[in-house]
Amino acid sequence: MGRALMIQGTSSGAGKSLLALALCRILTNLGYDVVPFKSQNMSLNSAPSIEGGEISRAQYLQALACKKKPSVRFNPILLKPEGNMRSQVVFMGKPIGSVSAREYMLSTKEELFKRAMRVLDELMHSHDVVVIEGAGSPVEINLKDYDIANMRVARHANAKVILVADIDRGGSFASIVGTMELLSEEERELVMGFVFNKFRGDKSLLEPGFGYLEQRYRKRVLGVIPYVDHKLPEEDSLAEFPKVKGDLHIQIIKLPHISNFTDFEPLHWANGVDYVTKADEIEGDLIIIPGSKNTVEDLLWMRENGIEDAIIQAHCEGSFVVGICGGFQMLGKEIIDNVESKRGKVRGVGLLPAKTIFTMEKRTNHLKSEILWEQAKKMEVEGYEIRMGRSTSERPFSIIKEINGAKVFEPEGAIGERSFGTYLHGIFHNFAFTERLLNMLRLEKGLESLSLKEWSLEEEIERFSRVVEENLDLNYILSELGV
Structure with a gap:
């Protein structure tokens, strides 16, 4: 014993x-x-x-x-x-x-x-x-x-x-x-x-x-x-969200039901992050919609508070927009949800060529994937998925090559004009990928390239x-x- x-x-x-x-x-x-x-x-x-x-x-x-x-x-x-x-x-x-x-x-x-x-x-x-x-x-x-x-x-x-x-x-x-x-x-x-x-x-x-x-x-x-x-990732879901404006202005929408915010820790360390809740705050070089425990309700919250329109306007003016998991689903054309919110068919933000249907079965898996997005094409990344949605896209963001160690070939995510979405939680913990994304935006802004210092969770x-x-x-x- x-x-x-x-x-x-x-x-x-x-x-x-x-x-x-x-x-x-x-x-x-x-x-x-x-x-x-x-x-x-x-x-x-x-x-x-x-x-x-x-x-x-x-x-x-x-x-x-x-x-x-x-x-x-x-x-x-x-x-x-x-x-x-x-x-x-x-x-x-x-x-x-x-x-x-x-x-x-x-x-x-x-x-x-x-x-x-x-x-x-x-x-x-x-x-x-x-x-x-x-x-x-x-x-x-x-x-x-x-x-x-x-x-x-x-x-x-x-x-x-x-x-x-x-x-x-x-x-x-x-x-x-x-x-x-x-x-x-x-x-x-x-x-x-x-x-x-x-x-x-x-x-x-x-x-x-x-x-x-x-x-x-x-x-x-x-x-x-x-x-x-x-x-080490902070576990407490009640952790405070600091507002930090670095050389790049990276903004994350602080959704009412935000989940898996540890996804963004490498961005905190590399540059600093500004969490926003109001439409008139949105102006970032990079705007991220994070994961959500209630995707449709948070999408409607953004719509009702003018945040959706502000994101679209900022995107038209040159902001790069990224969605992770629920954020990816929101950025697509349409969500059909008879499971989580039970609101049926809901219009998405429309920045990504994707449609999502919610199912009863939740997928929780470790993933290895190969990027299709041009700026990081053929780069191999790791992450995990926790989702009830199933999405189809005309332009996938990556091809999943392994699920829990088993070989597969499955498209996921979507690529839009100055935007992408992915189901890969933890994608920013792939330092080479994050460095590629941030340096693309830094170059556009006339800033020097940065080199992210890699570290391992084990260390x-x-x-x-x-x-x-x-x-x-x-x-x-x-x-x-x-x-």
Whole structure:
């Protein structure tokens, strides 16, 4: 029987996902057979699993940190917000329905939790360590009785819990004390110790506070993790969107149901990105419509707010327009949707020669593709798809050559006049392709070419994990785990 190590936070955004990722890699490097787990995750950042189902991006990355193939078992319940207090429920990688928050709380949740715990039991029986990530705060008074992602999981697995606080936000000591005071005595016993995350400054200045925590709760401060600049994707769907205007003005439409915004991180690093929500803001050299959890509703939102007309006008004046997944569907001529929005036939923006029909079956796959767009013709790229739409185009953007390692020959996407659309999430993480696109636009603007510094996700995981390892009391953690 394996052991469970659980990372809980005093709040959302405390750094649970990345601390869990680092511990997955640290323990794996020590020779343990490790897997990640999160019973329930609410996120619009998802990724395909080895089984072909959909899981949270956080558990996808944690699986890679464990040097395992991402599995639906690592995130049995995924909630994808749809708006109007409703979410699509994905269980073991497959959508099983759409429910209101109240319906989910009072009916669906309990049965799914029981099934998720059976999955956790199986993981603990077949691996040395399961690194479990909690969700939000474990002591929200209005939610605690319904919580299936924090202490209820810890009690089930008899997990050793590390409580992490984001000291960069301030109030970290108060948040730890408040959390501990609201836990039951049984729950406090499960807490191994505390971690202060994202610290900038002299650690010795914190020691009086450490003494207070250790004296009051008889729990150790297990580490102070410094603030680390990294390129690991941020998991939280509530992350803030910075407005940055670089040499090129790259604008991304911040849709109400924006999904998979990690697609654009290389653009942030290379140039800076400006997220926009108003028609009078639109003027970029490159305008991108991102993926959406509700494509048609977001298209109609753009239409009603004048954003669609502003994009068309900017395109006529020379802006280059790109659509990713749902954004690609919006830029086509027509969408027929009797599945997601149930609005039937809807006119698209019309910048791409494509038509889309929504089907009940969701495609979640790893892809390798060959570009047909003239500026990057024959370039090979990798990415993934998560979609319910099926599109046809007179001018495909690329030819899919592999789906989950199997050879295929399948056109996807579309090419228009100074525009293209693609189903390939992660296409901008292909640095040679991104460099080609940006340098084409830079040349048009009279700017010098840039050379993107390539890096690998594996290197970033290893680098970040080393920093965490250097600043944790790892020997104590291992002794408490009993491994």
